[in-house]
Amino acid sequence: MIKQVKSKNMKTTRLILVGGFLGAGKTTLLWEATRRITERGKRTGLITNDQTSELVDTALLLRKDVKVAEVSGSCFCCNFNGLIDALKNVRDEANADVIVAEPVGSCTDLSATILQPLKQNLRGELTVSPLSVLADPIRLNDILNGGTAGLHPSAAYIFRKQLEESDLILIGKSDLVSPEELILLKEKVKLHFPDSEVMVVSSLSGEGIDEWLNEVLTRTDAGKRLVEVDYDVYAEGEAVLGWLNTSIELSGRETDWDTFARELMQNLSRQFDSIKASVGHVKMLIESGENYLIGNLTGRNETLSFRSSAGISSEARLTLNARVEVSPEALEEIVLKTLDTIKGTQLRKKIVALRCLSPGRPNPTFRVEQVVPIF
Missing domain, CATH: 3.30.70 (Alpha-Beta Plaits)
Structure with missing residues (x-):
């Protein structure tokens, strides 16, 4: 049974979920997003996630004077009530208008296992933003060219499934490639994933972050599609x-x-x-x-x-x-x-x-x- 978040007269909180494979730069983006959301006059909080405790991400974010909760021991989807507890904790302690959450980098199938259950059971209590998936441009380009980005094939499968189920694909670390390469990569992503919107962001330069926030702070079309996931391949991709x-x-x-x-x-x-x-x-x-x-x-x-x-x-x-x-x-x-x-x-x-x-x-x-x- 899902643990309910809402108490009497509690306001609706917006949840921004940012997925993406290990090393994509999610934590840096999340901190920059939180800083900019705060500058817009909204109270914010963060939720990190990992298979075990002692996270660098959590330790770093706690230095930034923002409320952080950690769901450790398993991913959000396998510990859904842990996610609900974290949401309640952040909302109660920070009186958060917006909560930004980062699932484990090797997780996929988030639309079916996180977004849809939240939409189904917490309507009126939580406004869920479109699922954003952040991708490293070097790995992304290799994956789209049919490679594995140096990953085990089953791990590369997870990378691709994350992109396939996304509502918004964010090409991050734009400073790593030339403007011409970035234009070509963006067009290539659109061809491969026509149902997802594609944006370019850089936590280093700030490029595209406000434009992305304008989308996820106003839209409610979260989890527009479900994808078929082979859980045998998925399990192998994590276990390697x-x-x-x-x-x-x-x-x-x-x-x-x-x-x-x-x-x-x-x-x-x-x-x-x-x-x-x-x-x-x-x-x-x-x-x-x-x-x-x-x-x-x-x-x-x-x-x-x-x-x-x-x-x-x-x-x-x-x-x-x-x-x-x-x-x-x-x-x-x-x-x-x-x-x-x-x-x-x-x-x-x-x-x-x-x-x-x-x-x-x-x-x-x-x-x-x-x-x-x-x-």
Whole structure:
């Protein structure tokens, strides 16, 4: 049974769901969207989602002075009541007019398992915006050309299904390709997915974000279609990735944490490249007091990027999330051995939390078999 959100005299809240494959840049876009929505005079909140806790995304967003709830342990669709609880929590504590939610990056079939149940059961309590799916332009172009974007074929299947069920396809990271390439890519996306609208956005430059927000803050045509999903292929696409989430306290000598972080991520990237292990994403947050640095890897070594600075000190907290096409056991061994090599003997490490797994078969709480109309 669905847990009801609404209490007496509670206002209607808008939900903006932003999907997209691992490494698409969803968290950065969500924060920028939240900031701009707040500037428009609306109270906002965020919901993150992962197969386990210790999320870089949640830790980072909590630094942004915005209400964040986390649904961990399974995806939104397999823990629908967890999503409802998170919605209630954010709405009650932040008095949110708008909630932006980010499902697990390897999830698809969101229209049937999330949007339709919300429309069906929470009408009048929740206004659901069109489903937006964010895509990295490099991976997107390869997928449309018949490739796998360096992913396992079953993971590439998930990527394509995410696009197929979308109401709005957002081509992100537009700074990675030339304007001419972007025009061609946009036309190619329209040819492959004629039922979805296509927009270009960049969290770095701000391109297209206000135009996208104008759409999702006013429209109610969410989940306009359902797609056929082969759950055997879907399950394999998730299971081929080892998932690791860890938080580690580091202490000892005075350390330049920016240099430390770069060496750690570059070393990890080289190791994954050397064994030809496809990377969904590796995210790292290193925090030292009020300072922090973010590292991102979304493929081979050339995709590695960093922003901000953690400064120099004798203590820091490292949060690392990795989704890589190796066994969980191999992933854990690579990460911990690499960390020990980089930190040397003059830094101590204390593992606060560590979870490494391979996701189980998706088992949605609900799966609606037809599109629920909007009244």
